[in-house]
Amino acid sequence: MKKILITGACGQIGTELTHTLRKVYGVENVVATNIRGGNNESVEKDGIFELLDVTDYNRLLELMKKYEIDTVMNLAALLSAVGENNPQLLWDVNMNGLYNCLEAARETGAMVFTPSSIAAFGPTTPPDFTPQDTIQRPTTIYGVSKVAGELLCDYYFQKFGVDTRGVRFPGLISYSALPGGGTTDYAVHIYYEALKNKKFTCNLNSETYMDMMYMPDAIDSIIQICEADGSKLIHRNAFNITAMSFCPVDIMNEIKKHIPEFEMDYNVDPIKQNIANSWPNSLDDSCARAEWNWNPKYNLESMTIDMLEKLKIKLEL
Known part of the structure; x- marks a missing residue:
């Protein structure tokens, strides 16, 4: 290139x-x-x-x-x-x-x-x-x-x-720019709300597993x-390609390690829930690993640490 x-x-x-x-x-x-x-x-x-x-x-x-x-x-x-x-x-x-x-x-x-x-x-x-x-x-x-x-x-x-x-x-998670209307967007907004309000209303069911990546x-x-x-x-x-698979409860529990008072409730969006239900829970990325040495660096734990640190700076908290 x-x-x-x-x-x-x-x-x-x-x-x-x-x-x-x-x-x-x-x-x-x-x-x-x-x-x-x-x-x-x-x-x-x-x-x-x-x-x-x-x-x-x-x-x-x-x-x-x-x-x-x-x-x-x-x-x-x-x-x-x-x-x-x-x-x-x-x-x-x-x-x-x-x-x-x-x-x-x-x-x-x-x-x-x-x-x-x-x-x-x-x-x-x-x-x-x-x-x-x-x-x-x-x-x-x-x-x-x-x-x-x-x-x-x-x-x-x-x-x-x-x-x-x-x-x-x-699903992609970023602190730099907000997502634009995807089904996995909750996994970005939850970090913002955890830091600003210590509370988040999730629009997917608690056990909805999807693959994610930082x-x-x-x-x-x-x-x-x-x-x-x-x-x-x-x-x-x-x-x-993938890096991690988790559900809303998993990400909530990871955030609570750093913000113990954080709480989450649910108001399920039927359109997004139906879309999420139609997608896999986890992917096999062995072909990417074999053909061009794909190897992600972040898991849920390390991503959460970095997201919270970067967002505190961005939000001036």
Whole structure:
């Protein structure tokens, strides 16, 4: 990677990815883009920033040629819970945006990284230690778009030789930017509320297990797979990756080790609960470990310590 363009750079993943890539590859070699400005000062002011609606192919191609881009990291997307309220918009952004990235990469010779998700699985998928290759029949439009995206990326690699790469992210937890409407968002908001109010109302059932990952590991995974030897990648567009699996009770108990007075109650959101019920409890990421040496650094205990420390500073507590 020499010249990188990030779509959706002001989102939860994009914010931290942009900062990290600017440090690793140089500010002048990272082009951050977003559909609108004015909502993420550090991304917009600390390096190259351009407005881009990923569904606008001509604008995307213009920027790729202008900056001589060799790697596109396509993060522009609507998430699971938001998508259920507007499936047509999700399909337009997630699928047509990806199609444009692949077409532009076909013309310019760039690599394309696109994240898939645990949402690519469904209620008929084996729920525990879910295999890399297994049944994928999701019941959300977000999940359907992710399965279609995995297949489309495979097609562009096989048909046109576009160097496509991707991982299936679990729920992501970050102190830097708030999430944007995903089913696993509770695992971010719980830390904020624990510090500010010592109380949190969870919108999932207490025993709802899902795979999760701390954002520093997620950022590392993107860089690692993009820098990996392509000849060794068998499952190049949809690697299972994970770091930990827990339920709301587990994260509550971990927080209480540091904030003993913390309390949690429940007000279950039926839409998010149904989505969570359709996803695996845990993933088998052995293929990622074998093919590009994936190895996360954080577990629930170490993540909780770091989240609380960083948020105290951020919230000036």
